[in-house]
Amino acid sequence: MLRSMWLLLLLALGGTNAKEPKHITFESGNQGTAEIEPQPESESLSESGYLIIQPTSDLQNENAKAITTLREKLENSVRGILSDLPNTSKKRRRQALQEALDTLTGLSLALPKLETSLSAIGKQQKVIVRLFRHQEEWRFWAADQVRKVMESTEGLHTAEAVTVTEEVNKRYGSRLRSCAGEFIWLQIRFNLDLAKTLDSLQSPANQLIEASEGCSKLRAKKCRNAIRDALRGLMLAPQDLDERWSASCQLEKSQSTAVRCMEQALEEYTEERLLTETSLQGVIQDYRESIGDTMED
Template identity: 80%
Template sequence: MQRSLWLLLLLALGGTNAKEPKNIRYETGNQGTAGIEPEGESEPLSDSGYLIIQPTSDLQNQNAKTITEFREKLDNAVGGILSDLPDTSKKKRRQALQEALNTLTGLSLALPKLEASLSDIGQQQKVIVRLFRHQEEWRFWAADQVRKVMESTEGLRTAEAVTVTEEVNNRYSTRLRGCAGDFIWLQIRFNLDLAKTLDSLHSPTDQLIEASGRCSRIRAKQCHKAVRDAAGELQLAPQDLNDRWSASDQLKESQSTAVRCMEQALEEYTEERLLTETSLHPHGLRDTYRGRTKHICRT
């Protein structure tokens, strides 16, 4: 379902050459006093700019599942051919099975590093989720500042406190989303391209497995031709998978850049938050959370 949605999105934006959309909507929510959600890495944060990440994660998870299933299919087919080869006496039939074995093995060997790269990206994405989650505490800080100003000024500067704290929180929420924006878009494009590559492999792979499986029941010459025709469709497949792996390295670099940018934004937010408290409480009132703000950037 998610794959179909993102395919439609890509087509609507102009196909595989589409540029980054300028109208993707990020929901920011209000700077109110809503409760903090339980810590959970799979739950989308519609109130803190994480809404757009979940579909990209779902698409990547589906690709990872497809790769695992595809590798299992290849391993089973390779095992079957290895079992049949000792009992195959006809030269052309043996050549056919050996060609099928080489092709399927080549595909299988191209998958582990891509699989590992997807796993690395998924683990690092949990860091991005945690960084986004800091915004949930920001609401409590803003609400507490407003309450203190209201009490200390008998309501005279309440509107000012609301405006100031919202401006700070909204500005840094926008920065966090901006930090992650390039990575999110690249992740969408990468996973759509990967899904297309994987989809293109299923039919010729099934044909090759079927051709090698019925070699013992047909004439050796027919067996050889059927296997060669099917294997020919997969000649470039290992290189295609290697290209996707190279693209995953570029995606990981973008992801690391996003994390560094978000961490820097959170550090600057912590400093500005303290300055904001000073401006709101010029007579020495201090945020009860001040001691905790030093830890806001820790993940």
């Protein structure tokens, strides 16, 4: 389990599919060429806020597949027992198969709730990724504002434009990461716990299925003992699955809160961006007026 957690964190630090412009170059008359270099790849990816979502999504997808596979296996076994029961006359054998049927049915009915919850989380996850990706456009906006100021002030106020636009982008990028931070870590913990629960179910579930399928080939007493031995490994399974489902519901709530917070931050960013553009336009206007005053003198 600990190894899986470290692997997940290493994947999270390893990068994302986000693509960033290599550099943007502007020509500015007599002032020569100015280049705006993005942050180093590792730093910019770390600050993107969503690099850790992909590995957690991958783990969640693996869990979803494991749930589906286990559910289908349980349902097939349930159908097999239902088919065998009418032809089972021995009391001990019939009693054992009924106990196996009850447990397998209970587990198979508990899994669809988790499947539904994971599906909902996965869909909302795409919304969070889309919201984070707004930051990619922010960089082009900042570069465009810097270009306008540089060209309009002959490069004299370029540094000021860079400082102003970077401050806005960094501040709201931090807001987005803060909004999603709690959900992301809750999702990591949830999926690691879920993976552990699913792993713990595999062996006893397979043992019970095998015992049920082989029941007709054994003496009634041996059949019952084999099934009951397998059942002991699944005593806590219903409780564990119910706890995982409750945790998934809490995760959905945390995710919805994160989305609302991010959407609010993006709305406020749009408003501040307009104010920033107005402020930079004022810098340009002040420069033009200063040039006009100089020419009049």
